[in-house]
Amino acid sequence: MSEVSQGEGWWQASDGKWYAPSLHPDVASGEPEPEPAPEPGVPAGVVVSPERNPASLELVGIRAGYGRIEVLHGIDLTVPAGSVFALLGPNGAGKSTLLKVAGGRMRPTAGKVLVADHETHRHGGADALARAGVCSIPEGRGIFPNLTVRENLLIWTYQGKVRLPEVEERAYARFPKLGQRRKQVAGTLSGGEQQMLAFARALVGNPRVLLLDEISMGLAPLIVAELYEVVGQLAAEGITILLVEQFIQTAVAVATRAAIVVHGRVEREGSPAEIAAEAAEHYLAGSGG
Amino acid sequence: MHEFLQFTVIGIAIGAVYAVAASGLVVTYSTTGVFNFAHGAVAMVSAFSFSEMTVTHGLPVWLALVVVIGVEAPILGVLVQLLMRRLFGASVERSLMVTLGLLLILLGAADEIWGGQSSRQPGQLYSGATSYSVLGVHLTVANLLVMIVAAGVAIFLGFFLKRTRTGVAMRAVVDDPDLLAMAGASPARIATMGWIIGVVLAAVAGILIAPLQGGNLSQTTLTLFVVNAYAAAVFGRLRNLPVTFVAALGVGLGETYIGNYLQQYEPGFTQNWLSVPSQTLPIVFLLIALLILPQDRLRAVGRAVTTRIPKVASLGQSLVGGAAVVALALLASVALGTDWQGIVRQGLIFGIVALSLVLLTGYAGQVSLCQVTFAGVGAFAMGKVTGGGSWLGVLAAVGLSAGVGMLVAWPTTRLRGLYLALFTLAVAAFADAWFFTNTNYLFDYNHSSSLLIKRLGLFGISFEGNRAEMILLAVAFALASILVLALRRGVFGRRLVGLSDSPAACATVGLNVKATKLAVFGISAGLAGLAGALYGTNQGFVGALDFQFLISLNVLLMLVIWGARSTSGALVAGLCSAVLLQKGGNLSGIILGVGVLVIGWLPNGIIGTGWPMLRELVRDRSPGEAPAPEAELVEDAGHAA
Amino acid sequence: MPLDPITHMALEVREVSVHFGGVRALDSVTFGVMGGTVTGLIGPNGAGKTTLFNVLSGLQTPDQGRVLLAGREITRKKPHQRAQLGLARTFQRLELFWSLSAGENVRVGAEAVVQWWHPSHIRQTLGRGTPVRPGGPGTPAHGSAGVAALLERVGLGGLDWEPVDGLPTGQARLVELARALAIGPQVLLLDEPGSGLDDSESAVLGDLLVELAGEGMAVLLVEHDMDLLMRVCSQIFVLDYGQLIAGGTPEEIRANPAVQAAYLGSAQ
Structure with missing residues (x-):
């Protein structure tokens, strides 16, 4: 637990509860953190529930690809327990592939993935990893379009020791719109509702690590904001989060740390603010304009 | 009216069994994405096991049920899943070949175990003769039991697939196994459930249908009854259980009404055209079901795992290869005994059929299970034109079968993969039941049950002698393989491969996908027709049993084993098919079926994998060839630029 | 979306809408591509760009709207017929x-x-x-x-x-x-041709596109590489959750606050 406070600025007050870095007295007094998060997007004063037991995620020398084509050329990345880490970079740089490897959905050709200092390949595939607390929300719509909302939630119960009523309660409390459509076939929901349904999986089974792949894709800004509010809350609860996001500002607002991935390599790692400035150049700047 | 009601009761009972079988198919398909062609064979093996236990060994019915349905079927299901696991995510065509192989293994095994015994009574769930009379309609306990079981299956599946977590996951797994894994469920375990339920339902259907069919147990009848279930499942688009159930009842009723009323009012028609209605009508239903399927939209498929096309021989190389085949044939005609000479001749003919499949399945990716049917059409033309045995007949054979091939292809240009395989299977079964065996009107209207075909002659040289015939066949094979390779080198061949790799890309560069499919079906069927004509000259006659569906299956699977994209594969496949048919006996199905499992490991087949490896090996061994292959390639290509 | 009537419109899209289940992938999209120019089409992932390409090339039938190639209606034409009329495309996921x-x-x-x-x-x-x-x-x-x-x-x-x-x-x-x-082709639809290219390859691609436009071809380019877009496009349209939200020269697009919001996200 103490790693958490040292690594990412989460700190334990004398009352035994955990507080967000921005509330740390040192920050207020002007004493800089080792890796200060300039604008932590965590709602102030949120209490970290100790039972979350956040885990660190570490990628060591990861190489991976499709067929004979290598996409990741040796990635080293450490996501400390309880931190929110944003991966930025141009399309096709390998960010999604990186998340796939981290979530056990793809076997690296070299290197290893460590969750809470345990090598994950000993867990088996993505299913075993999911049950061990690594929750992947994939790119696109991570739902089963031919099943109803409720049936999707039923499948989400595979992830942890929870029962359907409990999952329904949590999901509908968080996303009331889903509650109104529990018997509707998921494929006929709007894009935002589909993403909420996908996201509901992060709410069940007490995941320790959350891997989010462009959850904003194709969604209206209001819905994106709503989803990121949940991300902020999950972060505040102490879940370790590694996210890929095309919207720099959105990502930076919630992240405590960030990196740019270009051509399958981590080009730079740093505080979200620094990285954001650089990533924006990659996206919109343009030398010829 | 009374008669109608009576037929209705029988029809519903039969439909109920189809419903059980069809829902098994649907459950397996919607859980694993694999259509189980061995479904009928599983039903057959189960019915035989049940009969073995209850009739032969006098075991109590409940114990036999527990053993067959509770132990044998689930074990089989798990075994199948273990086999299929290797093919997870592989093309539809590959997993299809494996279930076809499984079909042959089960048929072969049943033949080996039970083939020797001539008559065998089906096991009865209820052996009493009690029956009820409701409104004057005779309702036997057996019929009632079937209906109750079907209703039970429907209720169970409805509950299981809708209300239980495993059931819901089963409906989800095919859509996105990756997501299911991310949610913490094991896709492999869920797929195993799909296989177990499918196989168990096949077993239940087999045990139920056996007594209804009357008479002794028959391996073929039991295996083929599932064609009805195919039709019902296709009506339900292979996914929709309620529609499948209703369609199954409809098929059962339709079969009973049509069969019985026709028999009653048009006995002549029935005798001449339907032979056994319960066997011929299902094929018609299946054809109808496939024809009314909605249009398959062109879609971008992204990158599929493709098989490698071996290096294509130049004209010079293929001429040398052709000459080598002729020379080997000459050698064989001197060195081998009469018996083996006959096998080699037949092998060369099957080799031509296999070549037609290289074009159609190997290059263009279109699975055909009716290639020998096209050959039969060719033989028919050969036998009918100028009394059989003229070059005009050969021309007619090629032309007629090419025409039939295009006719078959016409409605299928919108079908792909599995549905195309089902359609060609139905065509083959249709031709078996309505054409080749119809000696009164269609195939051989001389009522002599075999069509005589004389040997050919050319410029005064007669091919009467077997050695001359062997040379003729070798030359024909050589020419056909030169033709196939020439097509592959040219525009048409590239289009075929393109069609197989990405139909969407073909369309977006301006290629008419439908016309290309028609053309390749035509050429391929024409080639098969040539093989059929030569088959006739070699044997001197052709009969009803020469062009059965199982022979198509034999040649296709053999080609897949050796390499569906190589002409040398076709030659070896043809020869092996002939050896297996003549010498394999009961074991031939098992040998072939086990052989097909090879493609789980070697998607390119033995030759398709072995040949390049051999070349690599030779290259590595030979000294002086220092540059890395990559560098060499670029350098070579530089000359052309 | 106000469009000037331009002399030579190689490709026109008029009020095209596509729904997938409850998701509106394209919502009454109208725009045109002039011959002899490179036109950019940008927008966040999932905005409907690939769906639009499928509609243009005939792989997806629109629920509403029309597509015209050099003034000729092709909405009902099959993919291969469109290609024969001079419409070519590439795929984001390679085909x-x-x-x-x-x-x-x-x-x-x-x-x-x-x-x-x-x-x-x-x-x-x-x-x-x-x-x-x-x-x-x-x-x-x-x-x-x-x-x-x-x-x-x-x-x-x-x-x-x-x-x-x-x-x-x-x-x-x-x-x-x-x-x-x-x-x-007269009209070339390119779906992210630059992704996966290194800088020098990307430069070659940019030169090529300018050259092709110079030969009179109309190029519609979906791309994330803004360098490339700025360099080669005379006009850029922006698609955001199925709707065209902006259109103009690269400079206008870059300065457009709505585009920045769509691209960078609205969360501040």
Whole structure:
């Protein structure tokens, strides 16, 4: 637990509860953190529930690809327990592939993935990893379009020791719109509702690590904001989060740390603010304009 | 009216069994994405096991049920899943070949175990003769039991697939196994459930249908009854259980009404055209079901795992290869005994059929299970034109079968993969039941049950002698393989491969996908027709049993084993098919079926994998060839630029 | 979306809408691409760009709206008919003929509209134009010149006989581009041709697109690489959750706050 406070600025007050870095007295007094998060997007004063037991995620020398084509050329990345880490970079740089490897959905050709200092390949595939607390929300719509909302939630119960009523309660409390459509076939929901349904999986089974792949894709800004509010809350609860996001500002607002991935390599790692400035150049700047 | 009601009761009972079988198919398909062609064979093996236990060994019915349905079927299901696991995510065509192989293994095994015994009574769930009379309609306990079981299956599946977590996951797994894994469920375990339920339902259907069919147990009848279930499942688009159930009842009723009323009012028609209605009508239903399927939209498929096309021989190389085949044939005609000479001749003919499949399945990716049917059409033309045995007949054979091939292809240009395989299977079964065996009107209207075909002659040289015939066949094979390779080198061949790799890309560069499919079906069927004509000259006659569906299956699977994209594969496949048919006996199905499992490991087949490896090996061994292959390639290509 | 009536409109999209279940992928999209220009189409992932390309190339039937190619209605035409009328495309997720070589991929495109009885085809079938690796027996002396030139043009000179299966994504994309060019299109739809390319390849691509436009081709370019877009496009349209939210010159688009919001996210 103490790693958490040292690594990412989460700190334990004398009352035994955990507080967000921005509330740390040192920050207020002007004493800089080792890796200060300039604008932590965590709602102030949120209490970290100790039972979350956040885990660190570490990628060591990861190489991976499709067929004979290598996409990741040796990635080293450490996501400390309880931190929110944003991966930025141009399309096709390998960010999604990186998340796939981290979530056990793809076997690296070299290197290893460590969750809470345990090598994950000993867990088996993505299913075993999911049950061990690594929750992947994939790119696109991570739902089963031919099943109803409720049936999707039923499948989400595979992830942890929870029962359907409990999952329904949590999901509908968080996303009331889903509650109104529990018997509707998921494929006929709007894009935002589909993403909420996908996201509901992060709410069940007490995941320790959350891997989010462009959850904003194709969604209206209001819905994106709503989803990121949940991300902020999950972060505040102490879940370790590694996210890929095309919207720099959105990502930076919630992240405590960030990196740019270009051509399958981590080009730079740093505080979200620094990285954001650089990533924006990659996206919109343009030398010829 | 009374008669109608009576037929209705029988029809519903039969439909109920189809419903059980069809829902098994649907459950397996919607859980694993694999259509189980061995479904009928599983039903057959189960019915035989049940009969073995209850009739032969006098075991109590409940114990036999527990053993067959509770132990044998689930074990089989798990075994199948273990086999299929290797093919997870592989093309539809590959997993299809494996279930076809499984079909042959089960048929072969049943033949080996039970083939020797001539008559065998089906096991009865209820052996009493009690029956009820409701409104004057005779309702036997057996019929009632079937209906109750079907209703039970429907209720169970409805509950299981809708209300239980495993059931819901089963409906989800095919859509996105990756997501299911991310949610913490094991896709492999869920797929195993799909296989177990499918196989168990096949077993239940087999045990139920056996007594209804009357008479002794028959391996073929039991295996083929599932064609009805195919039709019902296709009506339900292979996914929709309620529609499948209703369609199954409809098929059962339709079969009973049509069969019985026709028999009653048009006995002549029935005798001449339907032979056994319960066997011929299902094929018609299946054809109808496939024809009314909605249009398959062109879609971008992204990158599929493709098989490698071996290096294509130049004209010079293929001429040398052709000459080598002729020379080997000459050698064989001197060195081998009469018996083996006959096998080699037949092998060369099957080799031509296999070549037609290289074009159609190997290059263009279109699975055909009716290639020998096209050959039969060719033989028919050969036998009918100028009394059989003229070059005009050969021309007619090629032309007629090419025409039939295009006719078959016409409605299928919108079908792909599995549905195309089902359609060609139905065509083959249709031709078996309505054409080749119809000696009164269609195939051989001389009522002599075999069509005589004389040997050919050319410029005064007669091919009467077997050695001359062997040379003729070798030359024909050589020419056909030169033709196939020439097509592959040219525009048409590239289009075929393109069609197989990405139909969407073909369309977006301006290629008419439908016309290309028609053309390749035509050429391929024409080639098969040539093989059929030569088959006739070699044997001197052709009969009803020469062009059965199982022979198509034999040649296709053999080609897949050796390499569906190589002409040398076709030659070896043809020869092996002939050896297996003549010498394999009961074991031939098992040998072939086990052989097909090879493609789980070697998607390119033995030759398709072995040949390049051999070349690599030779290259590595030979000294002086220092540059890395990559560098060499670029350098070579530089000359052309 | 106000559009000036322009003299030569190579491709027009009028009020095209597409729904998938409850999701509105395209919502009454209207715009046009002029001949002789490169037009950019940008927007966040999932905004509907690929769906729009599918509608344009005939792989997706729109629920509403019309598509016109050089003033001619093609909404009901099949994909291959559109290609024969001069519309070519590439795919974001590559749709190559994976078991053929780079040159053969291009050849399929070049030959697609030629009938099989054309003399050059027959020559090939007879064995003189065999696709045997050069240097071996039956070396092709002719017929491949056009293909080689096309490959050269997209920067893949010398890779004629290289299996596409083993090419890196960037080069495989260029093969797709060459294949699309091989049909001699008036309108070229490119779905993220620059992703996976390195800087020098990307520069070559940019030059090529400008050159193609100079020859009179209309190019519609979906791309994330803003460098490339700024360099080659005379006009850019912005798609955001199925709707066109902006259109204008690259400078206007960059300065447009709505575009920045759409691209960078609204969360502040």
